[in-house]
Amino acid sequence: MTIKKDNFDADVVVVGGGIIGGSFACLLGQAGLKVILLDAGVRQVNSLKKVDARVFAITRASEHILKKAGAWRRLNENDIACFRKMHVWDENGLGEINFDSASICQPTMGYIISHQVIIDALQERLLDMENVRCIWSASAAFIKNEKTSMLLETEDGLQFRSKLVVAADGSNSKIRSLANIHYQKHDYKQSALACVVTTEYPHKEIARQRFLKRGPLAFLPMIDPYQSAIVWSTSPNHARQLKEIDKSTFHFELADAFANELGEIKESSERIVFPLSRAQAEHYVQPRLALIGDSAHTVHPLAGLGANLGLLDAAALAEVVIDSVSRERDPGRLQVLRRYERWRKGENHNVMYLMDGFKHLFENQTQSVQWLRNFGLDMVDSLPIAKHLIMKRAMGLNGDLPKFANVQNN
Template sequence: MNKPEFDADVVVVGGGMVGGLLAAALSLDKSLRIVVLESAEPTPFDPGSQPAYDLRVSALSIASRRMLEAVGAWDGIESRRACPYRDLSVWDGEVGGRTDFHARDAGVPELGYIVENRVIQLSLWDQLQALPNVECYCPATLESIDAHADHVTLKLLGAPKSRLKARLVVGADGANSLVRQQMGISIETTRYEQHALVANVTTALPQQQITWQRFVPTGPQAMLPLCGSKASIVWYHNEAEVIRLKALDEEAFISELMDTFPQELGGINSVEARASFPISKAHVDSYTANRIALAGDAAHTVHPLAGQGVNIGLLDAAALAETIINAQKAERDIGAAQVLARYERWRRFENNLMIHSLDAIHKAFGEQPQWFKQLRSAGLNTVNNVPFVRNRLMLRAMGTEGDLPQLARL
């Protein structure tokens, strides 16, 4: 099936976390030739110089760790910077129900890790550079795509070649995916009224191994532990309030944090950086088009309240790589509609479940009648008191339940 007239079997547009994992997973089949196009070079990270924390961090699940390990990228993450957490608490700030998850209950050392997005991307890039069947074009930008019955032509800017011909193109180019737009794939997007204010702070409390989230009607308030006595604070609120909070000077912002956040936060010594993000949920009408597939944020976005966006994107990448490699081994056309349909069925179901579950949580903790609030609070306490239910939910959050691709299994 490897025809010499093709520049690559698969071109991955977007070398972010999802595109990086996809290319590394595809490279496990040495008969595939892969090109990755990435428009922005990742900023280097020197662990020795103890660089300040990036604002963009992700809570990686155990399944994500397994996939990153399987492609050899986990060591690069750990040697740079990753903060494990062992406990996870969620509580109702209005009525008071609470659920506490502990890694020891699941018989695992940790529930997940908080890692800077840049660290994940760089560690994947280290792997890609060393692979003989992967070529990375960076900085290089996709300009346009032309899909035909038996191949796809890509026009590029800034790449060693201005045109590429491939059997299959994957759009892992994020929420504003050009691949998706060029292929005319529609996406249903709902903007939440909340924005996320993210701040990196130094806490008076020593290094913590817990991530927690308190839900109040204006939106969740969360703390994600970073290494040392650093933490990433996520404060969801309406846009106007987030703009106001972002503009406050450090002292006034700390004072607002202390007045509003739960006592678990403890004192805040300093605020290193702040940024805000609009929040939306979105899902494409189709994950595939003629010789094209979409993965990660290019195909869906979720409310970040449970830190699942990149975790489901990495599962897309592993599932798609598995589908393509199986087709290649069976000497089938890797860009054929029937091959890509298997990927679509697989991931659409799992991602739909996640998008709607997170949306339901968001709504349940919004403005609700008193009877519902009591029910919600009782629900949290019940989950806390019934180990079977608590453990099932914990396994979901760890990403170890569901129809997992091979790379995410033990």
């Protein structure tokens, strides 16, 4: 079915200008599609004047997507920290595993970049594109499938007609609930505390994660050799206590929980706490509607994969939509959108349950399981082929990647 070029305000309306919606809109904009991006928040220009506790561990595949979106070159070199090695170990036992990007001839395993720095780069890129219109302080409130188009209305009564609406409005997605798509959520009964700390010893560009009884504690290296972003997953009560205690007690507890791996904690930023859950939407698509990023799924942050999975959704859907428009086909048709759903839903599901498996394995305090996991860590550590496969997969260097994510595809 071909589609007439009249009566549309845009080819695609994207709801949500976070890292996922922003990247998706950039990819479509670069391909010449007419896009409207709506975000409920206020646009903040160069907002990073203070330390941002929320950071992303960006894989090589995500780096490539941000390059293709035209946002990577807008990042300042001083805002991109590399991690070249990774060290993971268990509180109970001597088992450990070490990864090194040099062992697979790669310059880095990935990057640590603050959330706001990426948002600023994406917004700068979006404002440069004449075919993309960004509207801030605009909350999507109503959608109606009118067969040949989708009507979207904001709380302020603005109306837009497009061939496709893409929901990138986060885990509490309004669009998902307006479309009556069930979101199956599992509460981990855990929270994550995040902040940026200054340590006594340098991090040497190594990402470190120690599995504790109540959850993993990660130190992610920042550009300053003595600064790391921490993500401490623990019980909600413990996270609340850690947020409320005074700085020096917090510094002591954190260094102790991390077995003083980087020495004393000298300074720390504001502490923020997030509740943790895993969730997956029953459907990612309906006629003229698709969900991407956290609106479609959330995972445990223990492998820092949430935004990376969302970026792969954005890249896969962009490829499918651009391909359909280039053949003068209607990108809002269910058959077209199902290609995206088939591609991403199973993959996200597998990662979600893999994270669940790790979480339960490391929280189990039974002695036989403790022995088994320490043995397993050492075993994988001593098998270079298995280790290289795990590394390549985690870095986004292999798998069924969209072309915008494929590092070989320049």
